[in-house]
Amino acid sequence: AQKVTQAQTEISVVEKEDVTLDCVYETRDTTYYLFWYKQPPSGELVFLIRRNSFDEQNEISGRYSWNFQKSTSSFNFTITASQVVDSAVYFCALSESGTGGFKTIFGAGTRLFVKA
Amino acid sequence: DVKVTQSSRYLVKRTGEKVFLECVQDMDHENMFWYRQDPGLGLRLIYFSYDVKMKEKGDIPEGYSVSREKKERFSLILESASTNQTSMYLCASSTVSWGSYNSPLHFGNGTRLTVT
Numbered sequence A: 001a002q003k004v005t006q007a008q009t010e011i012s013v014v015e016k017e018d019v020t021l022d023c024v025y026e027t028r029d030t031t032y033y034l035f036w037y038k039q040p041p042s043g044e045l046v047f048l049i050r051r052n053s054f055d056e057q058n059e060i061s062g063r064y065s066w067n068f069q070k071s072t073s074s075f076n077f078t079i080t081a082s083q084v085v086d087s088a089v090y091f092c093a094l095s096e097s098g099t100g101g102f103k104t105i106f107g108a109g110t111r112l113f114v115k116a
Numbered sequence B: 001d002v003k004v005t006q007s008s009r010y011l012v013k014r015t016g017e018k019v020f021l022e023c024v025q026d027m028d029h030e031n032m033f034w035y036r037q038d039p040g041l042g043l044r045l046i047y048f049s050y051d052v053k054m055k056e057k058g059d060i061p062e063g064y065s066v067s068r069e070k071k072e073r074f075s076l077i078l079e080s081a082s083t084n085q086t087s088m089y090l091c092a093s094s095t096v097s098w099g100s101y102n103s104p105l106h107f108g109n110g111t112r113l114t115v116t
Helices: none
Strands: A003-005 A010-014 A019-021 A024-026 A032-039 A046-052 A059-061 A064-069 A074-079 A088-096 A104-106 A110-115 B004-006 B010-013 B019-025 B031-038 B042-049 B064-070 B073-078 B087-094 B111-115
Touching: A003 A088, A003 A104, A010 A019, A019 A110, A024 A074, A032 A074, A046 A059, A046 A064, A074 A088, A104 B042, B004 B087, B010 B019, B019 B031, B019 B087, B019 B111, B031 B064, B031 B073, B042 B064, B042 B073, B073 B087
Parallel strands: A010 A110, B010 B111
Antiparallel strands: A003 A024, A019 A074, A032 A046, A032 A088, A059 A064, A064 A074, A088 A104, A088 A110, B004 B019, B019 B073, B031 B042, B031 B087, B064 B073, B087 B111
16 A cells, blocks of 8 residues: 655744755555645645656755655655745655556645744 | 636535535646545545546545546535535646656645535
8 A cells, every 4th residue: 555654744944944854655566656746825736846766866956855765765855945935835745657647645744834 | 837727715515515616627638636635634535537527436535426527627526515524625637748647736726615
């Protein structure tokens, strides 16, 4: 069975601090995809990144970076020099190839507060 | 950009009422989904559709049905609303053109339904 665990329910930081959001997943499939989504107060989830299980290279996009480690089944997300606009709920998600890509399983989400 | 539009932002209904939640996407996506979002539980898949008139149950289909008569429109139906269906409902769509079926989801703003 597939499962995504985001152990951090809420994180509060002060602007310009670095913050890491943890994500641990479980799957029996050898081919799978991991995602991060951001849900700002407006409510619309926004896609941030997708990684497949064969690509363990870390990804950096501006102040955002992602660390994918199959050995620990983790796909952590780091925001460098956080800003107030980063305040949102962040979801990690998993989609197995075996489900045809139709079933994306989400973690419970981590609410990030960035204070000015 | 993909636009997924949900017809209502807030709805208040009475127990036993039949409730329709409408969702329209404008990017010719093949797949459409209905999720519900509850605190501490993340997003859970109710139903999805990969083609017109096709539908598949997700993880929590009980008490819900769906309709997809046109490619761009996917409706969620609560046959007899109950208080435990009070939740945020999110519609999403995706395409199969990412070289796999595990494409990112594009979400609407959500409908917050309260059943009293």
